[in-house]
Each structure stands twice: as structure tokens, then as C-alpha cells.
Amino acid sequence: MLENPPAPPPQNSLLQVEKLSRHFGGHRAVHEVSFTLAAGAIGGLIGPNGAGKTTLFNCLAGFMQPTSGQVWLDGAPIGGASPAQVFASGLARTFQIPRPFPEMTVLENVMIAPLNQIGERFWANWLRGGAVRRQEHQTRDAARRWLAFVGLSELEHKPARILSGGQRKLLELARVMVAEPKLVLLDEPGAGVNPALLDLIVDKIAALNAQGTTFLIIEHNMDLVASLCRPVMVMAQGELLLSGDAETVLSDPRVVDAYLGTA
Numbered sequence: 167m168l169e170n171p172p173a174p175p176p177q178n179s180l181l182q183v184e185k186l187s188r189h190f191g192g193h194r195a196v197h198e199v200s201f202t203l204a205a206g207a208i209g210g211l212i213g214p215n216g217a218g219k220t221t222l223f224n225c226l227a228g229f230m231q232p233t234s235g236q237v238w239l240d241g242a243p244i245g246g247a248s249p250a251q252v253f254a255s256g257l258a259r260t261f262q263i264p265r266p267f268p269e270m271t272v273l274e275n276v277m278i279a280p281l282n283q284i285g286e287r288f289w290a291n292w293l294r295g296g297a298v299r300r301q302e303h304q305t306r307d308a309a310r311r312w313l314a315f316v317g318l319s320e321l322e323h324k325p326a327r328i329l330s331g332g333q334r335k336l337l338e339l340a341r342v343m344v345a346e347p348k349l350v351l352l353d354e355p356g357a358g359v360n361p362a363l364l365d366l367i368v369d370k371i372a373a374l375n376a377q378g379t380t381f382l383i384i385e386h387n388m389d390l391v392a393s394l395c396r397p398v399m400v401m402a403q404g405e406l407l408l409s410g411d412a413e414t415v416l417s418d419p420r421v422v423d424a425y426l427g428t429a
């Protein structure tokens with residue numbers, strides 16, 4: 167994105183974000199946001215509706231070009247890269263509103279995940295039966311393993327349209343894990359999920375983290391944030407307000423003000 171991005175400072179962080187901005191005309195959806203996330207962390211990103219959280223994710227994952235700023239993943243600059251490049255370098259994201267292909271089976275939806283994130287050029291290969299197609303068996307095995315991991319094996323041949331909100335979130339998790347990313351950005355994994363499935367999702371995130379996957383999670387459910395996330399970062403009106411452990415952050419009057427709109 168930037169010409170001649172500066173070298174990242176020597177830090178042991180998996181993700182480093184430096185003065186990242188995304189403006190829409192005069193609207194500063196994300197403004198000069200800087201933070202680092204250590205490898206092995208489960209970072210939380212909270213803030214009121216419209217704070218800029220999803221826009222930040224879009225910029226990190228290559229779905230939106232930042233107006234300015236830089237991003238490094240494992241020391242390599244990824245700011246301004248395409249979704250395919252970012253995905254290939256080990257960063258995968260889920261969507262706030264999962265939109266599986268409704269008539270495709272649950273298994274097919276997981277199998278096409280890497281392609282879905284990689285983009286249309288790869289879709290063409292898939293449809294032509296090219297190189298990507300030849301990996302189908304391997305992909306199918308991996309997809310099955312991840313569906314078993316999230317507890318959706320029994321539904322693998324059902325069309326995705328029958329899935330509940332919580333099952334769609336689990337499907338999203340399986341989809342991104344097929345590519346075994348280093349860093350997973352989850353956009354509201356708890357939204358629209360019933361309490362039983364929410365516990366399952368929390369357990370699965372914790373298990374993946376214990377095996378080495380780093381997470382950054384946008385979430386409005388503060389129980390989920392408090393039980394999983396450290397550090398917790400708070401965005402309000404496009405800017406990073408503060409960062410710290412959940413207990414400190416959630417009791418900070420500035421955070422209360424931001425949510426009540428009195429800031």
C-alpha cells in the first residue's frame with residue numbers, strides 16, 4: 167500500500183499494525199490504529215457498533231485497501247496485499263454474517279474455502295479441473311477432519327442452508343482452519359449463537375489456540391471476551407481507545423462512555 171514501507175521494529179509479534187487508516191471520504195472509519203499481537207495470543211477487539219472493527223479486519227485481510235499505514239505478518243509486510251496474498255501468507259478471516267453457499271453441502275462449503283478466499287483466478291482452475299482440482303482428495307480429507315473437529319460431521323452431506331446461526335459459525339471456523347493459518351480473525355463468532363453452541367465455539371477456539379493458532383476476535387459478548395481474550399483492545403469512532411486485560415478494560419470509564427455514546 168505504501169511506497170517503501172519502513173522496516174518493522176524488532177518485536178516478537180505475529181501481527182503488527184502501524185498507523186492503519188481507512189477513510190471513506192471525510193469519514194474516518196479507521197484512523198491511525200497501531201497495535202501488535204504476540205504469536206499464541208487470543209486478542210479481543212471490542213467497541214460499539216460502527217467503531218470500525220470490521221473495517222479494520224477488512225484492511226488486515228486484504229478485502230479493503232487501507233488509506234494509509236502498514237501491516238506486517240510474521241515480519242513480512244502485507245498491507246495493501248490482495249486477499250489471496252494475505253491468505254497465502256497465513257492470515258484467514260471469518261465474516262460477521264456467514265454466507266455459505268446455500269445449496270452446496272456442508273462438506274463442499276468447507277472444501278471450497280481456500281478457493282473462496284483465494285479468489286476468482288483459482289475458481290477458474292477449479293471449474294476447469296486444473297491443478298486445484300487434482301488436490302481434491304487431499305482437500306476433502308482435510309475438510310472432513312475439520313468438520314469432525316467442530317462437530318458437524320453428521321451434517322456433511324446436507325445443504326448448508328439448513329444450518330442454524332451457530333452451526334454456520336462453526337462451519338466458518340472449519341472453513342478457515344482447512345488452510346491451517348497462523349492467524350485467524352473471527353468477526354463476531356458469538357453473534358446469533360445459542361448458549362450451548364457458544365460454549366462449544368469457545369472450547370474450539372481455546373483448543374486451536376492451545377495447538378498454536380493465534381486469534382484476533384471481534385465480539386460483543388463480553389462473557390466470551392472475558393473468558394478467552396487477552397489483550398482486549400477497544401475501538402471507538404475509528405480509533406484505538408485502550409488495550410489491556412479484560413477486567414481492567416471492561417471496568418474503564420472510557421470504555422463505558424464509548425458504549426453509552428457519551429464519550
Ligand SMILES: Nc1ncnc2c1ncn2[C@@H]1O[C@H](COP(=O)(O)OP(=O)(O)OP(=O)(O)O)[C@@H](O)[C@H]1O
Pocket residue numbers: 190195213214215216217218219220221222262
Ligand atoms: N464500504 C463502506 N463505505 C462507506 N462507509 C463504510 C463502509 N464500510 C464501513 N463503513 C462505515 O465505517 C464505519 C465503521 O463500520 P464497521 O462495519 O467497521 O463497524 P463495526 O465496528 O464493525 O460495527 P458493528 O459492531 O456494528 O459490526 C461505519 O460508520 C460504517 O458505516
Ligand SMILES: [Mg+2]
Pocket residue numbers: 219220221262
Ligand atoms: Mg462489524
